[in-house]
Amino acid sequence: MCGSKRVWVSELIFILLVVKGWWSEGCLEQERSALLQLKRFFNGDLRLQNWVDDEYYLDCCLWEGVECNNTTGRVIKLDLAQTRNWESEEWYMNASLFTPFQQLESLDLIENNIAGCVENEGLEKLSRLNNLKFLHLDYNSFNNSIFSSLGGLSSLRHLSLFGNRLNGSIDIKGLESLSNLEELDMSDNAIDNLVVPKDFRGLRKLNILYLGGRENAMIDGRQVLQSIGSLPSLKTLFLWYTNFMGTVVNQELHNFTNLEGLILYKSDLHVSQLLPSIASFTSLKYLSMLDSVLKGALHGQDFRKFKNLEHLDMGWVQVNVNTSFFQIVGKSMSSLKFLSLTSSSLNKNAILDQGLCQLVHLQELYIGRNDLRGSLPWCLANMTSLQVLDASSNQLTGNISPGLCELVLLRELYIDYNDLRGSLPWCLANMTSLQVLNASYNQLTGNISPGLCELVLLRELYIDYNDFGGSLRWCLANTTSLQVLDASCNQLIGNISPSLCELVLLRELYIDNNDLRGSLPLCLANLTSLRVLDVSYNQLSENISSSLMHLMLMLKSARPWTDQILSPTFMLSTVCSNH
Template sequence: MKALNATLPTQGLLNFKNLVYLDLSFSTLHNNFLKDIGKISSLKILLLSGCQLSGTIPAAKGLCELKHLLKLDMSNNDLRGTLPSCLANLTSLQQLDISSNHFIGNISISPLGTLTSLHKLQLSRNLFKIPISLLPFFNHSKLKFLDCHENEIYADIDVPNLTPKFQLETLDLSGQGDGGVFPKFLDYQHKLEYVDLSDIKMKGEFPHWLIGNNTKLYTLHLPSCSLSGPLHLPMHSHVYLSHLDISDNSFNSPIPTEIGVQFPNLYFLNLSGNGLIGDIPSSFGKMSQLIKLDLSNNRLSGIIPQDLIVGCISLFNLILSNNNLQGQIFPEQANCKELDRLLLDGNQFTGSIPYSILNCTLLNMLDVSDNHLFGSIPGWIRNMTFLRVLDISENKFSGTLPSNFVPPQIREVYLSNNRLQGPLTNAFYNCSELMTLDLSRNYFTRRIPDWFGKFPKLSYLLLGYNNLVGEIPIQLCNLGQLSLVDLSNNNLSGHVLPCITAASNKVRQEEVGTNPYMASSPAYMKQPLEFTTKSISYYFQGSILKYISGLDLSCNNLTV
């Protein structure tokens, strides 16, 4: 049924006494509808998602009279209050979806515990209090799908030694809360396919037995669960598991050497923020279907194993940031034709940028900042035609910039805190898509090129702490999107351009839609921009940059 913008007159519907299926989703209904719907006592399926219903569910009348109801969907409304006890009358109900409302109350004392015919129950995005033991549902022998994410999960004080009658296939309790210990009812589950307990604090080690007991499990999400102890894997290989996220826990142990053999069909693996130590196992090369691998923010050491780069032929994102990895940043042999993001920042890599990265023909983002790389910047980077973000800041690169060394579609370039020198010549001459250019804290000389005025989308220009001379080119007045400009600590002379001053004082539009260039800005923009004012350095990154304006011309020879 097509959604109606006006309030739907429902009086006539109430005359259809034999109606069994009614779908009014995304229509606008009067609140009295929930009181009157009981007149259609034959209803078996009632769909009221997105109907702008508000207030509480009427007690005793209306919904509570639909004793033949098999499926009820009241999601995406503005319903609130506790669930009325009369809902216990709906003993035939098999599917119930009341997600995305404002219901409150403890599930342990709600009527849901009596609806033992339920197969599928969706309570997500409400204000319920739900015990992590799921004790209220232990008699629901038919329950297979339970979605409770974005409610408050709490630990039971005393849980009886009972075995649940259900065998769940999908379980989502993610959101917030302190669950105490890892839930014991999961010991008895053998048909799980999807489990998400994200952001629930629980004591215990990584539950490798959960994977071993459920041979069809394909997704396991346990990030930020306060798990600790060594990271153990199940005894046998698990061929169904495709998504594993156990980031931001405290394992503080090596990655098991045979992880690639144990989980050969993983698509997504996130082990970031766990204090992991030791080398990156070469068995990762066995994961030929791996799309995303995130090992960032650990204490891993050693080199990037060549087996990883050669064997993971489907790899789209490789994130190894903030570890203690050493050696060359990329093996000489590489089979990474699908790679889109390569983040190696915050390590101890040495040497130059290897030519093998050019094999990553679809690379969109390359971040090797904050390492110990040296040598000159290779001119072949211009051949990486899909590259949009290049960050090689905070290294020891030297020499001059090659002419046109970046592809013309580049959007963000970060070269700060290196030892680059010489004139800027035409390094970025044809980069019409450029939005961020940070060349600060190097040794660049001569004038700011006039062709800087040909970057119509340029918003952030940082040239501070170099040896630039001459006047500020008037062509910068053509840059209508400039919002953050740092030309400080150079040897610039001449007059301050009024247009630059006006740009620094402009009020940024808070709606991205008013700025077509900002609307097309890439989602990452994760690199922080350093901006100094009154001798204090500030770092801005992410979406906050949309609202920042600034101009620093200090420590030059300029006149007003």
């Protein structure tokens, strides 16, 4: 009796779901027809090949680029990015074609060569779509006139106009009614300035703004900061190709109390004028000047007021850095978690300034591609929060400091392309979080450290182009997470250990240009993930060619489903230049 009652209740619920429209058996016919009409204008992409009036493709919710609500069957997302044949001329779109999709939440029209809309059928027609939240119009040919047609889209949260034909001064008064907009991208346009009327009350929820010119048409950063001060919710500001000319006075910046992130990419910046100005952004946590030109000398005292800063990116910045930079930054910016000074023309003695070690909360440090000399200081052991350290491509000398072994949270360590000597310390075994170790292109000697065998999370190990001797350790079998092992161009001797066959995740193995002898262990055929094997320029037995062929056949037979592209590669390297 109870079982019958359950069946009856289940059937009743099913009937109610269907009658009330709470259950979907596919897309609505009128929306399916509207999609077929749309296809006529997006003619250059095979992704729409299943948009056909065919009994095998009746459910348009399964069509490429279409997403429906699982319950109602109404279309909620249309991805038509790059679906227009680029050999076609610019065209004008009829925005009314999208109005049948009454529940549409996201519309992606990126890179379709759209120059605008036909007369009386502009983007204002999308105001009928009360649920539209995401509108992506990047890489088209819209000009400034687009702003007058966007005002009615009050439900929008994200609007992207990256890489269009916006130019000159942009008056955003037309966006005043976009009361729910949270993110606006107008970067990669030829914009000179952003004009915001003094009585402007729109964009009250705008959190993220992308703005910027192009390399040959930079935007005036000073005027931009003056203009957007009336956007009270702004938390992140991206400025590309910006030129800060003249002093930005503090009264122009008093409204930026909520700004947490400032990204100045490929910009021309005046150190003495800019940094004191943005120091008034009391909530600033993220500052990037990536690939910019900083005019004037950069002194550590320029950062004294950035006490809350957590992320500082000055990678590929052209600047003259004062030797006291690290010392003052270490004392003034104790909250830093990320610091990048990659390829930033650091003074060659700066690394010896141990003020850097005071950044005890730092999690990522990038100081590669500079002219740093001397040795890595012992005091790095104080930076116990460090997870990534990149000191590659410098002129560091001396032994690898055992202080590094205290960094038990370190996941990635890059010390390649230096002049480090001595051996890899045994205490590396303490670095149990390490996943990537690159110590290649140094002058390291001795046997391969047994400490490496304790690193069970290690995924990539590069110790090539050194002078390591001895044999490949059996205990490397313990590093079961290893995917790439490069020990080429060393002085390794002995047989190739069958323990390598325990590394079942290994994808690439380079042990060429050593003094290895014997034959290849055929158990390497068990490494079904192996894609690259290089054993050239060793002293392996005369039947190495047949061993390689046998191994290759065994690998292929173990994986008959792999095509030629994914087949293992047996490489023949050139002789190492330092051997």
